[in-house]
Amino acid sequence: MGNTIWMPQLSTAQCSGCGECIANCPTGALGWIQGKAALLYPERCSYCATCESTCPTGAIALPYVVLKAKGE
Amino acid sequence: MPFSLADHLRQLAYFEGQNSAVLERMIHSAVSHSASAGETLFLEGEQAAGLWMIQTGRVKIYKLNPQGQEHILRIFGDYDTFNDISAFDGGANPANAAALSDTQLWVFPTHVFQECIQRDGIFALRVVQVLSGRVRGLIRQIENLTLYSVTVRVARLLLNQVDDPALTGTGVTRAALAAHLATTPQTISTALREIELTGAIEFDRHQIRILREDLLRSIAML
Numbered sequence: 658m659g660n661t662i663w664m665p666q667l668s669t670a671q672c673s674g675c676g677e678c679i680a681n682c683p684t685g686a687l688g689w690i691q692g693k694a695a696l697l698y699p700e701r702c703s704y705c706a707t708c709e710s711t712c713p714t715g716a717i718a719l720p721y722v723v724l725k726a727k728g729e
Numbered sequence: 730m731p732f733s734l735a736d737h738l739r740q741l742a743y744f745e746g747q748n749s750a751v752l753e754r755m756i757h758s759a760v761s762h763s764a765s766a767g768e769t770l771f772l773e774g775e776q777a778a779g780l781w782m783i784q785t786g787r788v789k790i791y792k793l794n795p796q797g798q799e800h801i802l803r804i805f806g807d808y809d810t811f812n813d814i815s816a817f818d819g820g821a822n823p824a825n826a827a828a829l830s831d832t833q834l835w836v837f838p839t840h841v842f843q844e845c846i847q848r849d850g851i852f853a854l855r856v857v858q859v860l861s862g863r864v865r866g867l868i869r870q871i872e873n874l875t876l877y878s879v880t881v882r883v884a885r886l887l888l889n890q891v892d893d894p895a896l897t898g899t900g901v902t903r904a905a906l907a908a909h910l911a912t913t914p915q916t917i918s919t920a921l922r923e924i925e926l927t928g929a930i931e932f933d934r935h936q937i938r939i940l941r942e943d944l945l946r947s948i949a950m951l
C-alpha cells in the first residue's frame with residue numbers, strides 16, 4: 658500500500674456526517690470516526706468514485722492522473 | 730391511394746380516439762400549404778397561425794444568434810406536428826421554421842383548436858397528455874445536450890491533461906474538473922463512463938489511460 662495520495666481524500670471539516678458515502682460504498686471501505694466519515698479499510702477501496710459522486714458537501718475527492726497507454 | 734386528411738389526422742396523437750365532431754371541425758378549418766425547399770414558413774416573434782402538420786417533406790425549426798448563425802433545434806418529417814405551443818396559447822412563434830425539402834403542409838388555426846378544447850373535455854385531456862409528453866421529451870433533450878457537451882469538454886480536458894502534467898495529479902479530482910466545466914461530479918462520472926465505453930480510455934484506479942487517442946480526439950470533436 659503505502660501511497661496514500663492515490664486514495665479517496667476525506668475532509669473532516671467539510672463532512673456533515675450524513676452517512677451517504679458509507680451507505681453507498683460498494684466495498685465497505687468507509688466507516689465512522691467520531692461522527693465523520695473515514696476511509697477505515699483503504700485496502701478494500703476499488704476507487705469506484707461512488708463516494709465522491711454521492712457526497713452532498715463535496716468532502717470526498719479522488720485524485721487521478723491521465724496517462725497515455727504504452728504503444729499510443 | 731388518394732390523400733385523405735381524415736385518415737392522416739387519425740394517426741396523430743391529438744386525435745386518437747376522438748369523436749368525429751372534433752375531427753370534422755379540424756378538417757373543415759384546415760388550410761393547405763405547399764413550400765419549396767428553403768422556403769421560410771414563419772418567423773420567430775410573428776403571431777402564430779396555428780398548428781402545423783406535415784403531410785410530406787422535411788421542416789427545420791431554428792434560431793438565429795445575433796451574428797446571424799443558425800442553430801437548428803429540431804427537424805420534423807411526415808405526419809409530425811409543430812408549433813403546438815403557440816397554437817394553444819395563441820402567442821407568438823418561439824422560433825423560425827423553413828422547409829428543408831419540397832413540403833406539403835396543413836395549418837389548423839389557433840381559434841379552432843381553442844374552440845374544440847373548450848367544447849370537448851376528452852379532446853382537452855388528450856391535448857394535455859400530448860403536451861406533457863412534449864415537455865418530458867424536451868427535458869430529456871436538455872439532459873442529452875448537457876451530457877453531450879460535457880462529454881466533449883471532458884474529452885478535450887483529458888487530452889490537455891495528458892500533454893500537460895500540471896493539469897493532472899493530486900488535487901485534480903472529478904470535483905475540480907466539475908467546477909472547471911461548470912457541472913457536477915456525477916455528470917463528469919457519467920461522461921467519463923461514456924468515453925470509457927467507446928474504448929478510448931480505460932480506468933485503472935487513479936489512472937485514466939488513453940488507449941486510443943484518435944478516438945478520444947473524435948469524441949472531443951477535434
Ligand code: SF4
Nearest residue numbers: 672673675676678712
Ligand atoms: S457523504 Fe460526505 S458529508 Fe456525508 S458522511 Fe460522507 S463524506 Fe461526510
Ligand code: SF4
Nearest residue numbers: 682702703705706708
Ligand atoms: S471510491 Fe468507491 S470503494 Fe472507494 S471508498 Fe469510495 S465508494 Fe468506497
